Amino acid sequence: MKIYALISILLMVWVIPFAAAEETGGEGPCLSCHGKDTPLIVQTWSESVHAKNDIACGDCHEGEYDIGHMTGEDLSVVEASVCARCHSDVAKEHFSGKHGIGFRAGRACTRTMDKTPEILAGCNNCHEEGSRLVRHEVECARFLAQSPEMQRQGCLSCHKVENRCDACHTSHSTDLAIVRDPAVCATCHMGPDHPQYEMWMTSRHGILFNLKGRDFSPDCMTCHMPEGDHDVSTGITMGLGGQEYPEQVREGQREKMLALCSKCHTRSFALQNLEDADAVQRQAKAIVDEAASIIRGLEKDALLKPSPAERPAHPLSGNKLVIGPQMLYEDLSRVEAVFFRMKKFYYVMTYKGIFHQNPDYAHWYGNAPLKLALSEIKSEALLLREIKSLKERVDNLSTFGRTGTDGNQQSQADMLGANLRQLRELYLRGDLSEKEYQKRKNDLLDRYGL
Numbered sequence: 485m486k487i488y489a490l491i492s493i494l495l496m497v498w499v500i501p502f503a504a505a506e507e508t509g510g511e512g513p514c515l516s517c518h519g520k521d522t523p524l525i526v527q528t529w530s531e532s533v534h535a536k537n538d539i540a541c542g543d544c545h546e547g548e549y550d551i552g553h554m555t556g557e558d559l560s561v562v563e564a565s566v567c568a569r570c571h572s573d574v575a576k577e578h579f580s581g582k583h584g585i586g587f588r589a590g591r592a593c594t595r596t597m598d599k600t601p602e603i604l605a606g607c608n609n610c611h612e613e614g615s616r617l618v619r620h621e622v623e624c625a626r627f628l629a630q631s632p633e634m635q636r637q638g639c640l641s642c643h644k645v646e647n648r649c650d651a652c653h654t655s656h657s658t659d660l661a662i663v664r665d666p667a668v669c670a671t672c673h674m675g676p677d678h679p680q681y682e683m684w685m686t687s688r689h690g691i692l693f694n695l696k697g698r699d700f701s702p703d704c705m706t707c708h709m710p711e712g713d714h715d716v717s718t719g720i721t722m723g724l725g726g727q728e729y730p731e732q733v734r735e736g737q738r739e740k741m742l743a744l745c746s747k748c749h750t751r752s753f754a755l756q757n758l759e760d761a762d763a764v765q766r767q768a769k770a771i772v773d774e775a776a777s778i779i780r781g782l783e784k785d786a787l788l789k790p791s792p793a794e795r796p797a798h799p800l801s802g803n804k805l806v807i808g809p810q811m812l813y814e815d816l817s818r819v820e821a822v823f824f825r826m827k828k829f830y831y832v833m834t835y836k837g838i839f840h841q842n843p844d845y846a847h848w849y850g851n852a853p854l855k856l857a858l859s860e861i862k863s864e865a866l867l868l869r870e871i872k873s874l875k876e877r878v879d880n881l882s883t884f885g886r887t888g889t890d891g892n893q894q895s896q897a898d899m900l901g902a903n904l905r906q907l908r909e910l911y912l913r914g915d916l917s918e919k920e921y922q923k924r925k926n927d928l929l930d931r932y933g934l
Contacts, residue, residue, distance in 0.1 A: 583645045683841075
C-alpha cells in the first residue's frame, strides 16, 4: 500500500507542473529543453513584447506534441495566418499588397486574395485583361528547373513572404528597430533582377538618410509602407513585368505617391519625375519587344542552336520556345541568353532607376546595356542568317563535293561559319576596324571559293 501511495505522489509531482505548463501555452516543457539546446531563442523571446504579454511558445507553435517532439508535426513554422489571429489589421494589409498576392515560388497566381481593383489589376500577370483565359502557366518554371537545395535556399528564402511574417520580422524578437532597417528589405530586393536597395542606397535619398536619418530623408518604409501600412503596393502603378494597371487604379496609386513626394518636393517636380519614369519604361519595353520579335524569327527559321527541340524540356511548355514570363536561364542559345539579361536585368534597371532617383542605374546599368544587348542580338541574327546562306552555297559547290564525303563537306561549312563568327566578334569588340574586318572576311570567302 505504501508503494502505491509513493507512486501516486511521484505521478502528481510530475503531471501537475506539466499540466500547468500546458495550460499556460506550453512554455514549461519548451523552456526546459530549449533553454539548454537553443538558449538564444529563449533569450530573444523572453525580451520580446510577446513574453511581456504572456504569449507563450504554444500560443504560436500550436498542436499536440510530446517533450521529445515525436509527433512528426513541424511545429517550428508559424505562418501568417497564426499571426493574423492577434494582428488582424496588419495581416489584412499584408495580404492585400504585393508581398501577399500569391507569388510564392512554385506558384504564381492570386488564388488567396479578395478581388479588389488593385488585386484584379495584378491578375493580368497571368490572365488576359477582362478574361479568365490563362496567358501563361501559373507555376514558376525557373523554380521548377532548380535543384531542391536551390529551391529552398535561392527561391523560397524570399518567396516565403506570402505566408511568413518572419520573412521580414525575426522569428522570436519583436524589436521594430530591426525590421525598420532598410537592410531587411535588401535581403530580397537587391541584385541584377531588381536592385532597389542599391538604387536607393546610392541615390541622394539614401545618402541623406544614412547621414541624417528617416526624419530628413525617405527610406523603403517611407514610400512603400507609409504610417506602417503593410500593403507594400502603395503608389505602384504597374505589375511585376512592367504591365500597366487599369487607368483608374493607376490614377489612384499615382496620387498616393504624389502625396508622399509632395511632403518634401513640389508637386510639379514629383509629377515630372514619375511621368519621365513611365515614359522611359514604355521606351525600354519597346526595345525588349523588338528583341523578342527577332528571336521568334530566328526560331521560325530554325536558326537557334540549341533549338528548343534539342534542349531539355521546359518544365511547363515542353520543347517549345519560351521567352515570356516563364523563360528559363538554362540550356539557351546565345541570343536567348542575351535576351534573358536584357529583359530580366537591364529593362528593369532602366525604369526603376528613375523611380528610385538613381540616374546612373537608369542610364549606365540599365539603358546603355539594354540597347547594347539589342545591337548584339541584331548582329548575331545577321551573322546566323549569313552563315546559313553561305552553308547553302557551300553545299551546292561542286569543288566542295570533290573534297570528300558529305561529312567533310559539312565540316568545312561549319569551319567557315566559326571563322566568320570569330571575325564578327573581333569587329564588335573594336579589335578590327570596319575596313580590316571587310578585307579579312573577303579573304576568307575567297579561300573557300565564295
